[in-house]
Amino acid sequence: MDAIHIGLVSVSDRASSGVYEDRGIPALKEWLELALLNPCSFDARLIPDEQPLIEATLKELADQCGCALILTTGGTGPAPRDVTPEATRAVADRELPGFGEAMRAVSLKYVPTAILSRQVGVTRGGSLILNLPGQPKAIKETLDGVFAAVPYCVDLIGGPYMETREDIVKAFRPKSGQKTTPG
Numbered sequence: 001m002d003a004i005h006i007g008l009v010s011v012s013d014r015a016s017s018g019v020y021e022d023r024g025i026p027a028l029k030e031w032l033e034l035a036l037l038n039p040c041s042f043d044a045r046l047i048p049d050e051q052p053l054i055e056a057t058l059k060e061l062a063d064q065c066g067c068a069l070i071l072t073t074g075g076t077g078p079a080p081r082d083v084t085p086e087a088t089r090a091v092a093d094r095e096l097p098g099f100g101e102a103m104r105a106v107s108l109k110y111v112p113t114a115i116l117s118r119q120v121g122v123t124r125g126g127s128l129i130l131n132l133p134g135q136p137k138a139i140k141e142t143l144d145g146v147f148a149a150v151p152y153c154v155d156l157i158g159g160p161y162m163e164t165r166e167d168i169v170k171a172f173r174p175k176s177g178q179k180t181t182p183g
């Protein structure tokens with residue numbers, strides 16, 4: 001089974017300055033380790049809401065670290081210091097608007113303020129970058145809702161073949177995109 005390298009970015013002024021303990025990176029890791037069958041390794045970064053730093057971090061994870069998937073958490077709202085979507089768009093080759101739309105739609109089942117998140121999904125080279133809201137509970141809520149589309153997206157941009165635990169999330173691939181196990 002392909003090994004997968006994943007970038008995790010927690011964007012939070014208060015967690016990065018020690019006001020509270022970061023719960024973003026542990027929540028991202030926990031969900032991914034439960035959902036993915038592939039052997040996974042992670043590069044994790046805890047940074048403040050500073051656009052140049054977010055951009056540099058995303059570029060490093062995509063271009064130097066070779067992450068096929070990069071998940072950010074935090075900084076997607078309307079507050080003046082929320083700049084994760086701007087940073088993500090600034091480093092993007094293409095935007096995949098469906099990810100932001102679908103995450104907001106599933107999130108409305110949990111909170112009416114889901115519409116306040118400006119989260120986006122983009123590609124940069126062979127990396128898929130997804131923004132998640134900062135509330136630690138939002139990580140599971142949004143990943144449960146959209147991750148079915150992630151493995152095929154990663155296939156299409158030339159990444160590893162991701163396999164998921166079906167009781168957590170069932171990856172969807174069209175028949176032509178499915179790998180058949182030999183024998």
Ligand SMILES: Nc1ncnc2c1ncn2[C@@H]1O[C@H](COP(=O)(O)OP(=O)(O)OP(=O)(O)O)[C@@H](O)[C@H]1O
Nearest residue numbers: 010012013014015021022023024074075134135136
């Ligand atoms: N990385 C994190 N670790 C733990 N809790 C978090 C984290 N990010 C957000 N939260 C929790 O979710 C709440 C709302 O998150 P939000 O992203 O709006 O924080 P914020 O007001 O932008 O501040 P900051 O950037 O300092 O996290 C926070 O008050 C906090 O309780």
Ligand SMILES: Nc1nc2c(c(=O)[nH]1)N[C@H]1C(S)=C(S)[C@@H](COP(=O)(O)O)O[C@H]1N2
Nearest residue numbers: 074075076077107113114117133134138141
């Ligand atoms: N699934 C889910 N989506 C959510 C939330 C949540 O708790 N769960 N919080 C909302 C709130 S209150 C805000 S302000 C926005 C932006 O959050 P962020 O700035 O922490 O990224 O995400 C929204 N989306």
